[in-house]
Amino acid sequence: QKEVEQNSGPLSVPEGAIASLNCTYSDRGSQSFFWYRQYSGKSPELIMSIYSNGDKEDGRFTAQLNKASQYVSLLIRDSQPSDSATYLCAVRYGNNRLAFGKGNQVVVIP
């Protein structure tokens, strides 16, 4: 069973719309969850972290966590062309090891 799953294909959203990304994880004991943004040819960049059930907002980004359902999501409000990137969901396991999903590509159409 894969540790972190991101199953959606590329997501195209019009500029100004909301982009919604989802992620599930296998280890019920996980406590720390992250969203990284990766531009083409660049390294991952941390944009959100979340540790408690519920919502966490930072600017145009909102992370949502439901530990009972083992589900993490990321909302990008007022999407901009600069948000076009691959978004990686990551879950922290023992020894601070991060397990990553395969990522979801977001394309914001002007």
Added chain:
Amino acid sequence: EAGVAQSPRYKIIEKRQSVAFWCNPISGHATLYWYQQILGQGPKLLIQFQNNGVVDDSQLPKDRFSAERLKGVDSTLKIQPAKLEDSAVYLCASSLDRGHGYTFGSGTRLTVV
């Protein structure tokens, strides 16, 4: 503060050749990670160091990959001999300690032909 430094940025080698990548973490960061990211996939942990000791190398293909972190600072990842499926971006990351967030370097893109 300076970021995580990696070199080279790009490398093209023939299969069965050897290659080495270098990483210099952020000063004071005790934990260093090497990840492999194959095109279209998320990063996969190869090895994790705490200071100069190995914490996790369970996913390192030890028949061909080796890594060291002498003196608990710089690290080198080596592949010998390389296979076509080793073509990937090799990312180095560091964190202050095990409970802290990561900072990634810019990566080394390896192409094996």
